[in-house]
Structures are given as C-alpha cells and as structure tokens.
Amino acid sequence: MSEVTNFLALVVTAMVPYIFAAQGTMLSGRAGIFNVSQEGMLTIGAAVGFLVSLKVGSNGVGLLAAGAVGALFGLVLAAVTTYLRLDQFVVGLALFFLALGAASLLYRVVIGVTMSQPLIPLLSKWRIPLLADIPVLGPVLFDQDPMVYLALVGSAALWWFLFRTDAGMRLRSVGENPKAADSLGIDVAATRIWAGVAGSALMAIAGAYLPMVYTGTYTDGMAAGRGWLAIALTFFGGWRPQFIVAGAAFFAGMEVLALRAQVAGIGIPHQFVAMLPFVATLLVMVFAFRWARVPAYLGRNYDRESRLIG
Amino acid sequence: MAQQHNTARQQDEPARATAGSGPDPGAGRGAVPTLAMAGIEKSFGPVRALDGVDLTVAAREVHGLLGGNGAGKTTLMNVLYGLYAADAGSVAIDGAPVTIGSPRDAIAAGVGMVHQSFLQVDTFTVTENVVLGTAAGALRTNLAPARRRIAELSERFGLAVDPGSVVGDLPVGVRQRVEILKALYRGARILVLDEPTTNLTPQEVDALFGSLRTIVDEGMSVILITHKIRETMAACDAMTVMRDGRRVATLPRAATSAADLAALMVGEQTSLEEDPAVLTAAMGAAVVGDPVPDLDDPAADPPHARPAEPAVPATPVTGGAGGVSARVAVTALTAAGDAGVPAVHEVTLALAPGEIHGVSGVAGNGQTELAEAVTGVRPLRAGSVLLDGAELAGRPTADWLAAGVTYVPEDRQRDGILPSASIAENLMLGGHRAAARAGLIDWRAARADATDVIGEYSIRAPGHRTAAGQLSGGNIQRLILARAFRRRPRLLVLHNPTRGLDLASTQFVYERVRQAAADGCAVLVISEDLDEIMALSHRISIIYSGRLVAAFDRGEADPYQLGRLMTGVAG
Amino acid sequence: MTGAVAARPGAARRALTATLAAVVPYLVSVVAAFVVAGIVIAALGHNPFVAFRSVVTTSFATSFGVVETFTKWVPLTLLALAFAIPLGAGRFNIGGEGQLILGATGAAAVGITLSDLPMPVLLPLVLIAGILGGGLWAGIAAWLMSRFRINEILSTVLLNFVSFQVLDYVASEVWPDVGAGFPATVKVADAAMLPTVGRPAMHIGVFITAGVVLVGALLMRRSVPGFELRAVGINERAARVHGIRTSRVAVGAVVVGGMAAGLSGAIEVSGVHGNLLEGIQSNYLLLGIIIGLIARGSVVLVPFVAFGISILEIGASAMQRSAQVPAELVLIVEGLILLFLLLSDVLAARLRRRRPSGGPAAPAGSPVPADAAPVGLGPAGSSGTSGATATPVTAGGHP
Secondary structure, three states: OOHHHHHHHHHHHHHHHHHHHHHHHHHHHHOOOOOOOHHHHHHHHHHHHHHHHHHHOOHHHHHHHHHHHHHHHHHHHHHHHHOOOOOHHHHHHHHHHHHHHHHHHHHHHHOOOOOOOOOOOOOOOEEOOOHHHOOOHHHHHOEEOHHHHHHHHHHHHHHHHHHHOHHHHHHHHHHHOHHHHHHOOOOHHHHHHHHHHHHHHHHHHHHHHHHHHHHOOOOOOOOOOHHHHHHHHHHHOOOOHHHHHHHHHHHHHHHHHHHHHHHHOOOOOHHHHHHHHHHHHHHHHHHHHHHOOOOOOOOOOOOOOOOOOO | OHHHHHHHHHHHHHHHHHHOOOOOHHHHHHOOOOEEEEEEEEEEOOEEEEEEEEEEEOOOOEEEEEOOOOOOHHHHHHHHOOOOOOOEEEEEEOOEEEOOOOHHHHHHOOEEEEOOOOOOOOOOEHHHHHHOOOOOOOOOOOHHHHHHHHHHHHHHHOOOOOOOOEHHHOOHHHHHHHHHHHHHHOOOOEEEEEOOOOOOOHHHHHHHHHHHHHHHHOOOEEEEEEOOHHHHHHHOOEEEEEEOOEEEEEEEHHHOOHHHHHHHHHOOOOOHHHOHHHHHHHHOOOOOOOOHHHHOOHHHOOOOOOOOOOOOOOEOOOOOOOHHHOOEEEEEEEEEOOOOOEEEEEEEEEEOOOOEEEEEOOOOOOHHHHHHHHOOOOOOOEEEEEEOOEEOOOOOHHHHHHHOEEEEOOOHHHHHOOOOOEHHHHHHOOOHHHHOEOOEOOHHHHHHHHHHHHHHOOOOOOOOOOEHHHOOHHHHHHHHHHHHHHOOOOEEEEEOOOOOOOHHHHHHHHHHHHHHHHOOOEEEEEEOOHHHHHHHOOEEEEEEOOEEEEEEEOOOOOHHHHHHHHOOOOO | OHHHHHHOOOHHHHHHHHHHHHHHHHHHHHHHHHHHHHHHHHHOOOOHHHHHHHHHHHHHHOHHHHHHHHHHHHHHHHHHHHHHHHHHOOOOOOOHHHHHHHHHHHHHHHHHHOOOOOHHHHHHHHHHHHHHHHHHHHHHHHHHHHHHOOOHHHHHHHHHHHHHHHHHHHHHHHOEOOOOOOOEEOOOOHHHOOOEEOOOOEEOHHHHHHHHHHHHHHHHHHEHHHHHHHHHHHOHHHHHHOOOOHHHHHHHHHHHHHHHHHHHHHHHHHHHHOOOEOOOOOOHHHHHHHHHHHOOOOOOOHHHHHHHHHHHHHHHHHHHHHHOOOOOHHHHHHHHHHHHHHHHHHHHHHHHHHOOOOOOOOOOOOOOOOOOOOOOOOOOOOOOOOOOOOOOOOOOOOO
16 A cells, blocks of 8 residues: 555544534534534543443444433533523533543543553454455545444435435524524424434544544543544534535544654654644634634524513 | 505405405404404513403404504414413314414414514525425425425415525515415415514505405405504404503404504503604604594505605705704715625715704615714724714724714614623713723712612613613613713714604603704614604605615605605615 | 622611522532432442542641642632633633643743842743733634634634643753653742742742732722623623724733633742643643633632632542542532532522512522623523524624
8 A cells, every 4th residue: 555545544534533523513503502512522432432342342332332422411411501591602511521520430430540451453444345446545435444434424414414305404494593493383492402412422423433443442631632623623614514524634634644744753843743733723714714604593592482672 | 656556456356256255354253263362361470461362363354463562462473373382361263272382283273473573594595494394204305396386375475586595685575475475385374464564665565465465365364463553454354452461452443543543552541642753653654743633534544545745856965964063974974784795885964963863764774884883883984974073983982982972773682781781880881981980990889870860761670780681672772871861972873762662662762862952962863664763853864775865854755755765766 | 799788778688698599509519419429439339428528628637738729729710710701701711721831831931041030030020921921822812713703712722732732842842851751841940939838838829819819800890891891791792882892802801811821830830840841731721611610700709619629629639549439520520510500590590480579689689790701600591592692603704
C-alpha cells in the first residue's frame, strides 16, 4: 500500500467518530435540541463500549450498549428541556460532567487499578469483493471496518430521511417553528424526545468506536476534544448530513496529519503540529459561521401555553 | 376597488342561490348549530381568562367574535383549536360532543385556524407548509397531487398563491392565503381567523372578505376574531361580543348597530366621550372627524364601499421643509436592513416642535428600520439627522439618548424591556450613565423613584421590585412610556404604540403623546394602523418600499387613496 | 439591598421568606445528591456513612485540612468567576483552563526571566503577567466572537486544546526542568513566590482572591458596567436599543473572565507549585463551571459554593483512602447537585403557581439574586420560551 493510500485509509477511519457525533448533533438540532454534552457522550460511550465488549466478548454488543447508555443521557436532556423547559446549555453541561464522572467511575469499579490494562480486539476489516480491488479508492473506501460503511451509508440514509420523507419534514418543522408544527397536529414533544435520544446515542457510539479502532482500551480523556470539534463540524456542515461527511474528511485529515507529522518529525516542534486541528478549526469557523443556516429554534424550548404579552 | 368588490358579490349571488338554504343568518339559528361551545373556563395562574363562555355558530355563517384586548377572544379560539386545555366546559360540532385535547383533535373535528402571527415554516415551500402534518406515514407521498389540489383550492376560493415559492419570501397578504389554504386542505368546516385584517390594505381586506363569502357559501362556517366593529358589520352575519373573559351578547347583524356594539364592547365603566379618537380607531372607522353615528346604518354601508372621493393629489415630500422652525430635520436618510440590503431610501422629514407626524404603511416596508435609524439604534448609510441644529448621524446610540431622542419600539418585549429585571432597573435603562455618580448607581434613589412612577402612570404592579416581564402588555407599555417621558424628550419616536392594547391603555397612550407634543416635543408615530395615524397626526406620510411616497395634511387624506399608495398601486 | 428592606416594618418577614426560598432548594439538592451517591456507594459494597463522614470532616479535622481547603478554594473561586462573569452577559466561557494555563505561563515566564528583580517589583509583575496572559487568551475568543460571530463556547474550548500544547512546548522546550521526568519548567525565583501566613503555611493568594470577590460583587451590583452586563445578559437587543454597546460589554465580560482565570494560574505558580508543569490546570475548569452554575451565575454566591465544593473535593480523596470509594464519585455528586437544583427550581415555580394569590413574595420570591445570570435557572418558562432571551448559539450566522 502506498504512502498516500495508507494516509487516506487512516483519514477515512478517523472520520467515523466525527461523522457519528456530528450527525447526532445535527439530528437533535434539527428538532431544536442543542446538545453540548458531546465530549461527555463520547467518553461514556468509550467506557461502556470498552467494558461491555471486554465482558461479553463482542464489540458489536459493546457498540449497542454504548448506544443505549447514550440514549439514556439523551432522554434526560430531551425530557427535562422539553417538559420542564430547563436551559439546554446548562443541562447539556451538567450531563457532560455526569458522563465524565460516570465513565471514570465505571472503569475504576469494573477494572480497578491494574499494572497492565486489559485489551479488547480491534474491529476487523470487512473487505468488499471486487470494489476493494480498485486502485487507491478500493483500499481507502472498501477495505475498512463495518463502522466505516455504517457511517457513510447511515449519513446517506439520514439525508434521505430528513429531506425526502414526511417524518423528516415533520422533524425539521419542529426545529424551525414548533408552534407551527404543533398547530398542525405534529407531536412536538415526542419528536424532540426521540431526536434527542437518537442524537445522544449516535454520539456515544462515536465514543465506543475509539477503543475498538485505536487503543483497545479505555483511558480518561480519550475523546481528546473530538466531541467539541463535532459541534464545530456540525456548523461547518451547515446542519446537513452530506456536508457533515465532507467536513468530517477535513477534520479527520487534520487529525491524521498532526499525528503523522509528530511521528515523522518535520523540523518544527511537535506541539505546534498537534495544535493544528484546533487552530485550523478556528480558522475554518470564521468562514463556516458566515454561511451556516442553523435551525431557527435551535437551543430554545417550546412552551405551547406561553402567553406572549402584547 | 369598489368595482372589484362588486364583481365579487355578483359572483356570490348564484352560488348562494344554488346552495339553497339561504343567506339569512336568522334561518340557521333554529337548526343544529355547526359549533356549540358551552361554559368554557380557562385560567392562567391567578388570571381568569375565560369565565363560562358560550359560543354558537350556525352553518353557512360568518360569525364575528368581537371584543377589546384581553377580552378572551383569542384564548377561546385557542381552546377550540386545542392549543390551550380548557379547565371546564364542552364543545359540540354538528350537535355531537367532541373532546379536543390537541390541534390534531381539532383538525380531525374539522376546525381550522388562521393565527394572527402566521404559523409557517419560513424555509419550507407553500406546498410543504400546506401538506405538513397531513400524511401519517413515514415516507413522503408524492407532492405533485398535493400541489394540484392546492392550485385547485386557490382557484376556487380566489386565494392566489404559487405553490412552489418559499413562504419566507412571500408578502403578508399571500402568507395569509397560505394559512387559509392550509385549513381548507385539511377539510376544515369551521375556519377561525384571528384579527386577519391587521397589516392588510383596504383592497386586500375586500379580497379576503370576498373569499370568506365564497367559503361560507360552500357550506362551511367562519369565525372572525376582531376588535374592529366596522369589519364585523361589513363581513359578519352574526356576532358575539366578549368582555373581560365573559360573553356579553350574541346578535344577528340585522338586529344591531355599530354604536350598540361599541357600547357592549367597552362596557359601562369607561366614558366614551373622553376621547372619541380612541373609539373611532377601535371601531375601524378611519376618517378623522367622521362622527361615530355615521356607522349606525350598516345595511347602507357595505365593506369599505363608501363612495370613492376624488383622489387627493399627493403632495410631494419636499426636503428640509421645516426650515428654521424645525426641531428635527431628517435629510436623505438611507439605512440598511438586518440582511445588509438597503431598507430605507433617502427619507427626508422635518418636524416642528409640538408636531405629530404619522407614517403609515403595510408591515415590512422599512418601518422598523426607519424608526431605528431616526433614533440612532441603527447606523445610517447616508443622510443626516439634525436635532435642534445638532448633527446626530454617525454618533453612538448613547449620544442620541443624551440629546433627547426617545424611542418606543414596536416589539416591546424584545426591544423595550429587560423582562427578568425589576421595574426600577427597567426605568434606569438608558439613563443609567447619566444617573451614575463616579461610575456607581444609587439604587436606593432609583427604587424610590420607581415607586413614584408606578403611582403616576398607574402601572398595575405590587411594587418596584416586580419583574417587568410579569406585567401585562398595557402595563409594559406604560412602563416604557414612563421611561420615555421622564427623560423630557425632544424627539419621540413611537412604532405601533397601541398594538394589542385595550381601549383604556390606548387612550392613555394617546393622551400622553398629545401631552408630550403640547410640551414642545416633536413626535414621529409609525404605525400600520391607518386609523391610529389618522386619529393622531397633524401630518401623514405613506411609506412604501422604504421610501416616503406621499404626504398629506390632516383631514385631506382618503383611506382608499392611502391604501393605493401603501401598496404601490398609485405613486 | 436587604438593609433597605429590613428597615421597613413588615418587610423582615418577606426577607426571611425570600431567604428561605433561596436556601431550601440548595439543601434539598445537596441532600438528594448525597442520597443517590449513598445508594451507589452501598451498591458498590461500601459503607456510605463511613464514606460521607470522611468527606464532610476531613477539611475541619486538622489545621492541615483547613489550609488545604482554602488553597483549593482559590482556583475554584477564580475559575467560577471566569465562567460566571461572561455568563452574566449571556456568554459561555468554557475556556477557563486555557486561560489559567496561559496565565500560569505568563507568570512563570516573568518569574524565571526577571529573577533578579526584588520581590516588591517581581511579585506584582508575576501576578499582572498572569492576569494579562489569561485576558489575552480569552481576548482571542472574544475577538472571534465580536468580529466573526463565532460561537464562544466552541472557540474557548478549542483554545483549551491549543493551550495544552503551548504548556507542553514551554515546559519541555523553553525552560525545561530536565530532571523532572515530565513536562515542567525550572522553578521561578524565590522573590516571585507569594508570602505565606500561619503554620501549616497558607499563601496569601487566599486573601487576594477574597479581595477580588469583594470588589467584584460591589461592581456587579452598583457600577454602570455591572448594570450594563446584566442588561446585555437579560435582553441584548433592548440593551442595544437603549444605548449600551453590547458587543463591547460582551467582549469585556469574556476578557475579564479570562483575567480571573489567568490570575488563578499565576497564583498556582507563585503560591503552590513554584513552576509551570503539565496538568497544572487540574479539573478546575469543570469545577468552576459547576460552581458558577450552582451559584446561578451570582458573583456573590460563587465564593460560598466554591467553599462547599472545595470541602467535597478535599474530602473525596480522603474518602478514597478511608472507605475505598473511588474519588470519581464526587464529580457525579456535583453534577447531581446541579441537576437537582435545576429541578427544584421547576418544582418551586409549580408550587408558587398553585398558591391562589401568589402570596406577598410571589414575584420577589424568585430565588435568583439581583446579579444572577439569565440562564434558565429561574422558574420554568422564564427563558427560552418568550424568545426574548437571545441564545448565544443562534446568533452565529443566522439573521
């Protein structure tokens, strides 16, 4: 495998957590829920995904378990903001702390302090016959682990769902003008709840992917800012699934580039190379925030009986 | 325009004849009513919004729901539409009791509602907005049949729209048609319209009433929420008057008069003689000096079809008209809207001390931008604003405030108050730099001051620490006016100052504005309510597309001529 | 404020009711959080009462515990201010640790390079360098926010990650202490160290912080900038319409917040560690945010909440030693206190509404103090529902 092909294959792998986390952010946001607990969801997802995979012996079950725990956090966020109308940012931050604490605690309780960390097997590659033989494109796109395929196919499905189905149109209407949706008999609360649940589940799955493809184990802080970057990516992608995938390639490219440059030693101090993804994101946001059209009701809670005075 | 209206009526006649049951509202009364609401009660916290209200609407009837602000009209209809849950009472449609717990139930029962602020998704197309929520399945049905059906409905009821356009780009009148189409598409048999004529020109009002007549002729019923008596008399077969959350009376049109309705609406406690302008405005009787009894005979007074007087030639707006006597001289003012596109073009105005100048127009023609530009809130692209000879253009908002420019914004909640801050703090807002000594604010003095203001301006609040957001709309406006007048303004700019206020509060606003003018303040009133402009102003300008297209002295303007100018039909 | 109220007859009872309304939710939340934590501890097979006893008593059992608690109180209070002050203007500063690190870097740089200066000159310079470092770092985010409308939550967080690399570079390349075994700089001059009092020694950064809190609270309540900050936080548009330069106020709030974090970085260097080292930021950012939110953004409440959290934190490590309960549990307890506090507000609002006339304290009974932030911590429906509160995120790129 050539150097370029190898680099691109690593980028595609690195895209997966960004795609899952950003699509989750996008999906919740399209229904008006602005989740800022991504970093926490990734962390708890990593811990649960790792621990369940280790105990059950199946990465698939680990991913599902992580998704379920993420869904639980999403349910809390969606329910207290929808029914009790608590501030979305504040609750999101609170859940971020809870998830960080819970992840750390779970690992300590289940594994304890050990000399050598237990490991789970990394996800195996599913080589797609014929397609994988295409030069460059084959090894980059069609000789990857199943989560890569799921991320790409899932993004396409999300696009189709949001922009080509009635249910998707209803979901978007809730994030744009919940009062209008409500007046047309759309169940605003239920829509927000399930969008919030699904969004957080996707974020936790993004986290569970990390130990399964990189380290084989869980360490505190292993989300390493990917959750926050996913929020930036969602804005960068204009809250549209297809552009989020494109943006994820950029974010993942930066991440792999920084890692590579550190290993290769290119003359400038490695710390400056390691800053690259974050600095690049800041620069990109200067442009992204210009044209990103956010859902009109993003981050706000809907109260049917609020009497607007005047 | 009158001609167009007549053709609409002529088309109506055969439709009524084939319908058979006859247009006489009295005839429908005996049969099973289309809608019967009984004993509806609803409270918001300690506030009792509806107190045992009954409402009966017959088939093929346009039913007016009449009352001042806070009378409970909209609340009652929100209960019918399932937006509010009633505390008690029953609803029956065609004699069968129904339970309406959500808009979904209401739609299923055949109720459609056109809200005052349109409930539309701005980023969706007309078709998407109309079909939204109708298909229960997960997969999108083909939109082509829906588009055809919308085109057919809009043809049949005279509601011209392009199904493919994005609603956020459409003007108010068209967006209202989309709302009506939404209800008709869902098979509504009872159509509720909440203050539908706000922001419409007289011509658009005629077209709307024509469509409503077609709709009832097809067998449906229409409920028209309004506070304008003239409209009720013009468009309704019967009307229910509400006051303070109670039903006061239900009358067929033939058995009542405008003056009776006005008395019912206002109640006994307010003396109507105090300010005829208030009542005139409330009744939608536009012409200043036109005595109220003129409306007595509704039969002889079809909707806005008073004989068109010869058009008053529009006086061109001349630059710097005020000369030496001008307190305020606005010259060639140009300002951009929020999107950066120019919204106000070359506006020139002069105001003498004590002059009240009214600017009227259809919403969205640059009024907000003009108001913000002449108060220093919005930066000017070009032009100058002189106040007593001093140039204010290009200086920060705080300097304008210090110079005596005061702004009473249209959106009181959004631009006027700090909702969770106390009355004392809200009174301080804007004057806080002037009031501070050595950078520190004396809150003890401010609180004492606030207590005085609450008494002087009859703000209904437990005390100075009450949060401004907890006040009612009228009391918020009193608070904002108190803040404005206590600064002894030299230029006072008011935008839609009485929108949503009840008669007493409206009267209060007019009194205070006139008092300020009498004290030498130059007043600029920008309002979409033509009646208000005609009642208050010494001089009237029409704004269209960000330009002042004509100006008239008080009394020389005719509402139809103004309506044509407001829509750009005449220039 | 309370003084003026109490002076009037009959107002004393109202003040008492208001105080109770403010205190009860805190008590309920703390108790509820401990109950949940106790269940978790019991489920893990430990004795919750033993665990809690060490949590609550460690800070006061020895003079060493008292000093430790106060020493921890300093960065917690300053980081909570770094969050709470911008929050007053409706801005979320999640960049406290980056600002702390840059403050610490500035302090260390001055303390190392200007080591020849006498203490009365050097020590103030070290603290000022810290304040400037934090202020400048926050200033980047503030500039991006006002110039390009970039959401400050994102920019401040991303700058945290950049700051980690700055620290690593300075500690391993510029002034490395090669013997340390991990990224750390050489020690600053003795003249750059904060004096201490008592025994065991407590650095005077504690008093500096107390002074900052007092001045801050006074300015928030009485000064023109304090009022403008509050106005911007409650309703940015109305503030702008009434002559307040909102963008300038928001930028100022974020920069001042950064300065508080920078000062805490300087105090960590010159009061605690004596050098800049990896991990100097500890988990102060998270704790600062939690404290700021629990205090509902009130500068007056922050030091008290910070003291409580500091007791919890000191107790947590003792709990791990004495009861073998993982110290990570304490982060969950803190998160739960916050969550329960939010819920108790909703509950209180519902109860108030049910009371027929609302009672005399109905409008004033809102437990949010005068300088509190406009986050949705008040009664349900006070924020986000009216549309009057501008959410900072939607301000980005959307008309």
